[in-house]
Amino acid sequence: xxxxRQNVSLSExxxxxxxxxxxxxxxxxxxxxxxxxxxxxxVLNLPIIMIGKGSNIIWRDEGYPGLVLVSHIRGFSVKDDExxxxxxIGSGExxxxxxxxxxxxxxxxxxxxxxxxxxxxxxxxxxxxxxxQEIAQTLVTLSAYDLQTDQxxxxxxxxCDFSYRNSIFKTTAQGRYLITSITLxxxxxxxxxxxxxxxxxxxxxxxxxxxxxxxxxxxxxxIRRAKLPDPNTIxxxxxxxxxxxxxxxxxxxxxxxxxxxPHWDVDNGKVKLSxxxxxxxxxxxxxxxxxxxxxxxxxxxxVFINQSANQTANLLQFAQQVKTKVAQxxxxxxxxxxxxxx
Numbered sequence: 001x002x003x004x005r006q007n008v009s010l011s012e013x014x015x016x017x018x019x020x021x022x023x024x025x026x027x028x029x030x031x032x033x034x035x036x037x038x039x040x041x042x043v044l045n046l047p048i049i050m051i052g053k054g055s056n057i058i059w060r061d062e063g064y065p066g067l068v069l070v071s072h073i074r075g076f077s078v079k080d081d082e083x084x085x086x087x088x089i090g091s092g093e094x095x096x097x098x099x100x101x102x103x104x105x106x107x108x109x110x111x112x113x114x115x116x117x118x119x120x121x122x123x124x125x126x127x128x129x130x131x132x133q134e135i136a137q138t139l140v141t142l143s144a145y146d147l148q149t150d151q152x153x154x155x156x157x158x159x160c161d162f163s164y165r166n167s168i169f170k171t172t173a174q175g176r177y178l179i180t181s182i183t184l185x186x187x188x189x190x191x192x193x194x195x196x197x198x199x200x201x202x203x204x205x206x207x208x209x210x211x212x213x214x215x216x217x218x219x220x221x222x223i224r225r226a227k228l229p230d231p232n233t234i235x236x237x238x239x240x241x242x243x244x245x246x247x248x249x250x251x252x253x254x255x256x257x258x259x260x261x262p263h264w265d266v267d268n269g270k271v272k273l274s275x276x277x278x279x280x281x282x283x284x285x286x287x288x289x290x291x292x293x294x295x296x297x298x299x300x301x302x303v304f305i306n307q308s309a310n311q312t313a314n315l316l317q318f319a320q321q322v323k324t325k326v327a328q329x330x331x332x333x334x335x336x337x338x339x340x341x342x
Contacts, residue, residue, distance in 0.1 A: 010059040015231035019059025041067040052119025091121025109186035125169040132196035136162035144177035235306035241334040276302035294318040
């Protein structure tokens, strides 16, 4: 209890800079500190949640009535065998710094996830993905504290039930596990084409023919910096909605009305639409809503930025305006990507 801070503003622990107060908050540096904090919280009958940098979470204005744990659990180690390189990383490590280390080692598998904000522990929760790669492709196991059994456990990738930007940590097991580390299996050598179109176009435009992990990392960094705001300087939570997956007949209907409808084919005859395109076409490109203080980023309408809002209610009000307009104009429902907590 001596390390617990009380009535802490959660706006300091979300890159959207919004949210009420946590009843208690503490930072944990290792598994021992985590176990001690959990034990103290259970004595007080407090709910518990663990976060990293808050880059993909939105706190409600009501705050959190329990204990917020902020992971600073470090660690980075590599073990090689005939199958590949097993990289174990602490949940409190900065994700992009971990990606940089793997690239420096000449390993491929997560280089296209460069410059994604946040910590390592958050990546399995969201099944983070970008430019053709996602955590589900490389994660082997993760270590976590199980709040139900009060013990450390190891979960396999199959246990996590990964899907598009989803996992058990957001659904059936939400709030149960406190992730302390992840283990990825990466490969030595160079990534093989075909690459995601934006990455492929960048490589071709810049005359890059040596497809090393470092080359792809630099391409992704350049692409992201050109179109996305840095959450360290501009309040945002990245992509605010998922790219919606719809039946192919929905696409056919839209193509009757629009000459170009950005989309990607997925399994079972379905297609994934560009949420950014839908939002821009609905009239929210480079848009500032004076009533709520929320705007869309000039080069990426899918990213909402907090220009002058002081309540999460403002953000949710603007998001609902966008959802309603997109549904009315396209018959497509947008779903919020950042977690709304608690």
